[in-house]
Amino acid sequence: MSSAALQVIGEFKIPIGIPDAAKKSYERLLTLYSSNSFDGNTWNIFLASSSKSGTLYFPNQYPKLEVEILKASILNMLSAGATLSTCSGRIHDACFVFDYFESKNFSIAQLNQAFFFSFYKYLKTIQFEVWHRNRYLQTLQVLAETGEALGVLIIPSTLPLGLRWKNSYSPKRAPENQVIKQVDRLFFNLCNDIPLGYRVMYFTLRLRTHRISEVIAMSLDCISYPEENVFTISVPTAKETAYHVPVFHQYSFLANGVCESIYYKLLMQQHDYALSMQEHLKPQYQGYLFVHPKLPRIITTNDFNDYLSKLCTSNNIVDSDGNATKITSHDLRHINVCERLQGNIISATETMVECNHSSLDQTLGYGYPAKKDEAKHLADITKQIPLFGEQKKVTCLQVPSFKYSRLLDEPNTRIIPGYGICRNDNCKPQFEKCIACESFSPDPACRDFFSAAIDLLSKRNQQIIKRHGDSKVLTHNEEMIRLYKKCLARIESNLS
Structure with a gap:
């Protein structure tokens, strides 16, 4: 009987095997790797590119269509450079898939969404690791795509052949x-x-x-x-x-x-x-x-x-x-x-x-x-990081008084009461968060420093408004004035 013959099950026509034209094409491809027949159950393979040789064994207990699709898939893998061990593994996995088909009295040509999800759920009930389950799903996908390319089955657009379980990856570690x-x-x-x-x-x-x-x-x-x-x-x-x-x-x-x-x-x-x-x-x-x-x-x-x-x-x-x-x-x-x-x-x-x-x-x-x-x-x-123990004392950079006064008058200079001034525009100092904290209790000795800073920032803002200066600097100064006034209020409250 021609491999293009059809077998009728109910109203569905299942091909007996792959089309004759496709089979002859794969027979020619097989001659590049083996002298055995396409229909044989044993292929003695020689890979000229790597000088490797070995034997591939195909099952004979499954329908002809499934076995021929598997053989076509294996020849596609060999032509893509797969090793013989990889091909043997694919044949082993395909037998697992075919066994499930047989248990459901089902042909690969009837593959649909319902059957795919039944196979997916079946794999979930077996005590396999994630990679092992995904390998069977990958084999089913390869068989289905080969069958579609050969024209012996149609894959519905709703069939999620690429569906896989997510593997909770944890890196392999070296021994101690x-x-x-x-x-x-x-x-x-x-x-x-x-x-x-x-x-x-x-x-x-x-x-x-x-x-x-x-x-x-x-x-x-x-x-x-x-x-x-x-x-x-x-x-x-x-x-x-x-x-x-x-x-x-x-x-x-x-x-x-x-x-x-x-x-x-x-x-x-x-x-x-x-x-x-x-x-x-x-x-x-x-x-x-x-x-x-x-x-x-x-x-x-x-x-x-x-x-x-x-x-x-x-x-x-x-x-x-x-x-x-x-x-x-x-x-x-x-x-x-x-x-x-x-x-x-x-x-x-x-x-x-x-x-x-x-x-x-x-x-x-x-x-x-x-x-x-x-x-x-x-x-x-972390031993190299001095988190504890003696810390190097932080000292201020000493500058001449005339230069300090000039820097103090510039609008972008940050005033730190009791400490000095800072010219780092990109800095986000921790002390600004501290003085804004409700748990912060300012030292009464810094009262004059806070007062002087408020006066200086107020005069600076007047100049910025007069000269139509940078609004961002104006806003920042107003925020600092608010914080310093809050500190003064706490100091007065604590003294009273």
């Missing part, structure tokens, strides 16, 4: 310095029995801000010597590059540094071990530096994180409250960024380049220390 110091002591003490590959990997992650995936991808020929007494490691990164094509970044170290010399010695030992294991490895594992210490393959992220977890447990690594804790490879990246941003030696921009981040905001997002370390850091900063 106390925890990291305990783990550092275990790895940097060569007397401790730690497998070579894990120790070298830890050194690599601690001395620079690498991702664990980048370190695992380091090759046997990653070590070079650009200058005397300097060695350089070459680390590939693919996450921030177009189409995930690996770009190699080089990081240099002094061979006679305290930590660097130990690192170099261990690095060469791991290199020699990996080289000796090459003939025992399968082709996909050959050429890499971090060969597993016991198994004929390379170390994985789970291997390393599991070892860190066991190490923390067996050595009773605790936080500042005495609670058992553990770290992951990604925690090391966060603590490295925190150390650089707080150290004032490496700038934030240099840290961004070292992290292979696409923006400075992304790097600063990694710079949140543990809350207790943050409190200590702020305490160190």
